[in-house]
Amino acid sequence: MAKSLRIRLIKSPIGYNRRQLKTVKALGLGKLDSEVVQPDSPQIRGMVNAVRHLLAVEELDN
Numbered sequence: 001m002a003k004s005l006r007i008r009l010i011k012s013p014i015g016y017n018r019r020q021l022k023t024v025k026a027l028g029l030g031k032l033d034s035e036v037v038q039p040d041s042p043q044i045r046g047m048v049n050a051v052r053h054l055l056a057v058e059e060l061d062n
Helices: 018-026 042-050
Strands: 003-009 035-039 055-061
Touching: 003 042, 018 042
Parallel strands: none
Antiparallel strands: 003 035, 003 055
């Protein structure tokens, strides 16, 4: 079974560098408290790790 990650934006990227804002947008997150479900892959894990101070992440078993 493929795992997924539920990712929620819990802190605004305003005031952080532009690269972190672009990473948040690339994950599919827009407004504060927005939530997306992404497949668990090394690319997504790397993006989450880069902005982990802005996110809440939960692993899901599909």
